[in-house]
Amino acid sequence: MSAALPTSGREWHLVARPHGWPKAEDFALREVPVAAPGEGRVLVRNLHFSVDPYMRGRMNDVKSYTPPFKLDHPMDGGAVGEVIASNADGLAVGDHVLHGLGWREYADVPAKHAVKVDPSLAPLSAYLGVLGMTGLTAYAGLFDVASFKPGDAVFVSGAAGAVGSQVGQMARIKGASRVIGSAGSDEKVKLLVEEYGFDAAFNYKNGPVADQLREAAPDGIDVYFDNVGGEHLEAAISSLNLHGRVTVCGMIAQYNATEPTPGPRNLALVIGKRLRIQGMLVGDHADLQPQFVQEVAGWLASGELKYNETFVEGIENGFEAFLGLLRGENTGKMIVSLA
Numbered sequence: 001m002s003a004a005l006p007t008s009g010r011e012w013h014l015v016a017r018p019h020g021w022p023k024a025e026d027f028a029l030r031e032v033p034v035a036a037p038g039e040g041r042v043l044v045r046n047l048h049f050s051v052d053p054y055m056r057g058r059m060n061d062v063k064s065y066t067p068p069f070k071l072d073h074p075m076d077g078g079a080v081g082e083v084i085a086s087n088a089d090g091l092a093v094g095d096h097v098l099h100g101l102g103w104r105e106y107a108d109v110p111a112k113h114a115v116k117v118d119p120s121l122a123p124l125s126a127y128l129g130v131l132g133m134t135g136l137t138a139y140a141g142l143f144d145v146a147s148f149k150p151g152d153a154v155f156v157s158g159a160a161g162a163v164g165s166q167v168g169q170m171a172r173i174k175g176a177s178r179v180i181g182s183a184g185s186d187e188k189v190k191l192l193v194e195e196y197g198f199d200a201a202f203n204y205k206n207g208p209v210a211d212q213l214r215e216a217a218p219d220g221i222d223v224y225f226d227n228v229g230g231e232h233l234e235a236a237i238s239s240l241n242l243h244g245r246v247t248v249c250g251m252i253a254q255y256n257a258t259e260p261t262p263g264p265r266n267l268a269l270v271i272g273k274r275l276r277i278q279g280m281l282v283g284d285h286a287d288l289q290p291q292f293v294q295e296v297a298g299w300l301a302s303g304e305l306k307y308n309e310t311f312v313e314g315i316e317n318g319f320e321a322f323l324g325l326l327r328g329e330n331t332g333k334m335i336v337s338l339a
Helices: 054-059 123-128 133-145 162-173 186-194 209-217 233-239 282-302 314-325
Strands: 010-015 027-033 040-050 079-086 096-097 104-111 153-156 178-183 199-202 221-224 240-247 276-279 309-313 333-337
Touching: 010 314, 027 133, 027 314, 040 096, 040 123, 079 104, 079 123, 096 104, 096 123, 123 309, 123 333, 133 221, 133 282, 153 162, 153 282, 162 221, 162 282, 178 186, 178 209, 186 199, 199 209, 209 233, 221 233, 233 240, 309 314, 314 333
Parallel strands: 153 178, 153 221, 178 199, 221 240, 240 276, 309 333
Antiparallel strands: 010 027, 040 079, 040 104, 040 333, 079 096
16 A cells, blocks of 8 residues: 555546537536545556547437446546555556546556556557557457458548547558548648558548549548548448448547438448448457557557547646547547646
C-alpha cells in the first residue's frame, strides 16, 4: 500500500439523457471520496482517458450491444494510468495499466480488468488508440470483416479519425491498388494524402459524396469501411464493384439525429453486385489482439504507420473534448490528458 493516498478525486457523471446534441447541463463534474483498494483491486491515477463516438449511444436509455450509462453515476471508457496502491498479486505500485474506468481522476479497478502496458514500446496514450481499441477495430474490420486482399481498392469515410486513418494506412501497407478517404476539412484531406499516403481524398462538404467518390475512384472500389453512414454509404454502394464488401463500423452522421435518418436509396444494387455488408464490434475480435499488437508495433517502429492524437488537457474539459469529437474537431484519436 502507498502511504499518502488522495482522499478525493473528480469524475464525470451523466445527469440527464441528451436529446440530439449533448448539452453541458446533461453532465456534472463531481468530487467523490477515494479509498484504499479492496482485495484483488488496484487504485490507478489516470493519466489519459479516451472519448469515443460510441459513447454517444450509451447516453441513450436504449437496449444496445453495450449497456447505457447510468444517470448520476460515473461514465466509463478506456483509460491508462499508474498504479498508486495495490491489493492484488501481479500488479505493483508504479506499474502502468490500461483499463475501462475513464472519465475520472482516480479509478478503483479489479486487477483482472487491468492490463499492464509497456511505456517503453510506445507512449502511454497510444494504448488508447493505435495500439488499443481503435487500432484493433481498424485491423479486424479491414482484414477479418472486409476480407481485404492485395489489389483491392479501398474507400474509408471519416478517414482522418482514429479508426479511419489506420484503416487506410493498413490497406496501403498490405498492397491495396488504391486508397481513398473522405474527411470534413481541406486540412484533413491534405493530411490523408501527404502524411498517411492515401492515393486520393476529398472534403465531403465540397459537393455530393457520390460525385467526388466517382472522380477519386474511376474504376470503382472493392472495400468500403464505413464510419459515417448516410450519404457516404449510398455513394459507396454505387461505386462498389462486383462482390464488394462493406464493413459498417460507425454511423456518426446520425448519432445526434432526433428523427429517423433515411437509409441508402440504392440498396437494390446489393443484389446484382452481390455485395456483402457486415456490421462489426471490436469485442468480437479479441483473438486477433496478440497478432495485431505484434504487427502494428512493427509498422510503428519502421515508420510505415503514422498516427495523430488530439489532446485536451484537464479533466474539467472532458465534456468539451467529447463534444469536439462529435463535431470532428479532432485529428486522429481524441484524448483527455490528466498527466
